[in-house]
Amino acid sequence: MIKNVGENQFKRYTIYSSILLIVITGFFLAGFSRIKIDYDFEKFFPMTDKETDFFNEYRQKFESDNDFLLIAIENHPTVFDWNFLKKVKRFQAEIDTTSNVLFSRSIVSEKEFYIFPGGGGTASRPYINFEEDRLKKDEHDLMENVEMVNTLIAKDKKSICLFIRHEDFLSKEKSDRLIEDFNVVLKKYNFDKVRMAGRTIGQKFYIETMSFEMILFMSLSFVLILFFLYVAFRSMWGLLMPQLVIYGTVIWVVGFIGWYGEPVSIVMSILPSIVFVVAMSDVIHVMSRYLDAFRTGIGKFESIKMTIREVGLATFLTSFTTAIGFFSLYFVNVQPIQVFGLIAGFAVMIAFILTFVLLPIIIYYFPDPKYVRETTEDPYWKKRLSKWFRWSLRNGKKIIAISTIFVVLTIVGGVQLEANNYLVDEISEQAPIKKDFNYLDKHYGGVRPFEAAITLKDEEASFWNQESLQAISELEDYLEEEYGAVVKISLVKALKLINRSSHAGRTDYYSLPERQSDINKFKRPIKRAGQGKLYRSFMDSTETIMRISGNIPDWGNLIITAKNKELYNFLKKSNSGKVLNVQVTGTAHLLDKNINYLSVSLLKGISISVLVVALIMGLIYRSLSMVVISMIPNLIPLLFIAGVMGSFGINLKTSTSIIFTIAFGIAVDDTIHFLGKFKFELMKGRSKLYALKRSYLTTGKAMIITTLILCAGFVLLVFSSFQGTAIMGLLLCMTLFIALIADLTLLPVLLLRFYNPKGINESKELNK
Numbered sequence: 001m002i003k004n005v006g007e008n009q010f011k012r013y014t015i016y017s018s019i020l021l022i023v024i025t026g027f028f029l030a031g032f033s034r035i036k037i038d039y040d041f042e043k044f045f046p047m048t049d050k051e052t053d054f055f056n057e058y059r060q061k062f063e064s065d066n067d068f069l070l071i072a073i074e075n076h077p078t079v080f081d082w083n084f085l086k087k088v089k090r091f092q093a094e095i096d097t098t099s100n101v102l103f104s105r106s107i108v109s110e111k112e113f114y115i116f117p118g119g120g121g122t123a124s125r126p127y128i129n130f131e132e133d134r135l136k137k138d139e140h141d142l143m144e145n146v147e148m149v150n151t152l153i154a155k156d157k158k159s160i161c162l163f164i165r166h167e168d169f170l171s172k173e174k175s176d177r178l179i180e181d182f183n184v185v186l187k188k189y190n191f192d193k194v195r196m197a198g199r200t201i202g203q204k205f206y207i208e209t210m211s212f213e214m215i216l217f218m219s220l221s222f223v224l225i226l227f228f229l230y231v232a233f234r235s236m237w238g239l240l241m242p243q244l245v246i247y248g249t250v251i252w253v254v255g256f257i258g259w260y261g262e263p264v265s266i267v268m269s270i271l272p273s274i275v276f277v278v279a280m281s282d283v284i285h286v287m288s289r290y291l292d293a294f295r296t297g298i299g300k301f302e303s304i305k306m307t308i309r310e311v312g313l314a315t316f317l318t319s320f321t322t323a324i325g326f327f328s329l330y331f332v333n334v335q336p337i338q339v340f341g342l343i344a345g346f347a348v349m350i351a352f353i354l355t356f357v358l359l360p361i362i363i364y365y366f367p368d369p370k371y372v373r374e375t376t377e378d379p380y381w382k383k384r385l386s387k388w389f390r391w392s393l394r395n396g397k398k399i400i401a402i403s404t405i406f407v408v409l410t411i412v413g414g415v416q417l418e419a420n421n422y423l424v425d426e427i428s429e430q431a432p433i434k435k436d437f438n439y440l441d442k443h444y445g446g447v448r449p450f451e452a453a454i455t456l457k458d459e460e461a462s463f464w465n466q467e468s469l470q471a472i473s474e475l476e477d478y479l480e481e482e483y484g485a486v487v488k489i490s491l492v493k494a495l496k497l498i499n500r501s502s503h504a505g506r507t508d509y510y511s512l513p514e515r516q517s518d519i520n521k522f523k524r525p526i527k528r529a530g531q532g533k534l535y536r537s538f539m540d541s542t543e544t545i546m547r548i549s550g551n552i553p554d555w556g557n558l559i560i561t562a563k564n565k566e567l568y569n570f571l572k573k574s575n576s577g578k579v580l581n582v583q584v585t586g587t588a589h590l591l592d593k594n595i596n597y598l599s600v601s602l603l604k605g606i607s608i609s610v611l612v613v614a615l616i617m618g619l620i621y622r623s624l625s626m627v628v629i630s631m632i633p634n635l636i637p638l639l640f641i642a643g644v645m646g647s648f649g650i651n652l653k654t655s656t657s658i659i660f661t662i663a664f665g666i667a668v669d670d671t672i673h674f675l676g677k678f679k680f681e682l683m684k685g686r687s688k689l690y691a692l693k694r695s696y697l698t699t700g701k702a703m704i705i706t707t708l709i710l711c712a713g714f715v716l717l718v719f720s721s722f723q724g725t726a727i728m729g730l731l732l733c734m735t736l737f738i739a740l741i742a743d744l745t746l747l748p749v750l751l752l753r754f755y756n757p758k759g760i761n762e763s764k765e766l767n768k
Contacts (some may be wrong), residue, residue, distance in 0.1 A: 709725020
């Protein structure tokens, strides 16, 4: 360590260290070219989970349930207008020729099929017959067909929907090209209003917004850094030196992400802000202590050694505990969260290393800060910190009482905290993409996919048997009438349609055929329809697993979990449950499953972080009372987060769950710096009260400044377009402020009253 070497050795150390730092920085700079931004929501599926494995196998048998686009086109007062329908027909024809589009459906292209009695062939007619002037009759017939209403046409007749099936798992480039092609075609038509929703739309929005916000927040963070460095050090010396460390940290972290090969997700987009504030915290503590030492006139090199000796261990411990907080996210069973935790923890340790390797070199070779020579003390901070210190100790009972009431109130709010999520709840209600999503969700049976895998309990039975079909029909009736789903793809749905077709399209025959002979008769045309594509969309090649696919509104995880529970209860009591094995699956279902893991994962991660910090305190002080005392001011902010979220209905979800680990990891830093200085003073033989007062006056300024910087860095996130990120920024600011108040008021009181009383009359020293 530098504190144990002479000045000549230190000079040699700086040469070798500088060369090594330059080489490493060049290596990480090369990693910038490998950075990619990605929005693959499937990475948020639970890892090592049986349901995830089941869905991956299930999808191989059928098709993706989320690779489609919905385009709602409005026309006022009604869509049943010849000019409008003709425009839609031309528009759809152009869409069908677009690259990566497999097929499209709409009322202007769909046909109703008929089967002649006795199996004498089939015929069809379009739902909208452009060759005959019979729009009123077409309108009546179309609205009578239940499978069309709220699927391809809104019930209020003010819009129609184009269902566009594109190729599975389109890359970012192909998705963007698809949307651009659609927009080019749309410009040719003067529709009243067009709304689009789908995975490609969401992917484009998320990635573009993340890219913009990362650049924006980094730029704003740079401005804030300049401001707070000037406030803290009031010189060009204080402005320039910390930035070399901070931006060196950013280069190393971003380069590491590039070489690591993990695309930047929505969770990772907040990492630059965290890197800025964490690196700044380390730098402020080191430079503040260095200036205090330099003011005594002991010289630059000795001031560096004293700084490292007094704050080196404390800064290492704060970095280590913050990194542990991030590393604990590894216990969340979601890959992007795990990656974020690992890289964020790595970033914290990089900030520590550069602070204690690069900063001493810069300080040593930079010119001396002139303003420091003009004064030997900082009367502004000393006066106010002394006043706050005396007030805290004289009002100890009130502080403990207020803290107790505060904890009780946060617990009351915290018990109301719920884990819940929606498909696009990260997006503001005012965003056009969210308005489009809500419109389609309301008027077209929901945008959220619903998938159920069906197998027969009797392995020798067939899905085509009357008993099996009756059980499936009973299940679908429940799904549509009680659950609230709109079933769009299933064997029973196909049989109902073909049964109606065989009776001249009479709507009263939209039902399951009553005779097994009729079912057998319809089997062949169903299998041949669309060259077998229809049949393969709901039945696997072995005919042992069937698919029921549809949509539901985006009710949120809580409601859907309750509905799934009711569904399984229904199956236990009904004939369907006796005949069928039913498993709800699909992309949306797995995202819900992820939320159900969060509470347990979060508790595990937080517990590990708390235990590690408690262990460190126990090893340093070898005192159980110190372990308890050090934890209290840092658990209060966590209770505060839970209380605020529960009281204001902020749901626990992927984006907000990481607030707890970030808050604890960062909030504990000030406590460790305070207690580190306290321990150092006690080792000098100081009395407990003198050590406490000296620690308060020495570390108080750095604690306040670093908290302000941290809050300023996180408050920028409030302006994010993603609500989860905005909430995270606001709650982190509030939490760190609460942590600072606890450290400056409650912590000194607890130390004075409960830590190792020595029987010394401390009251006289209080007024020194």
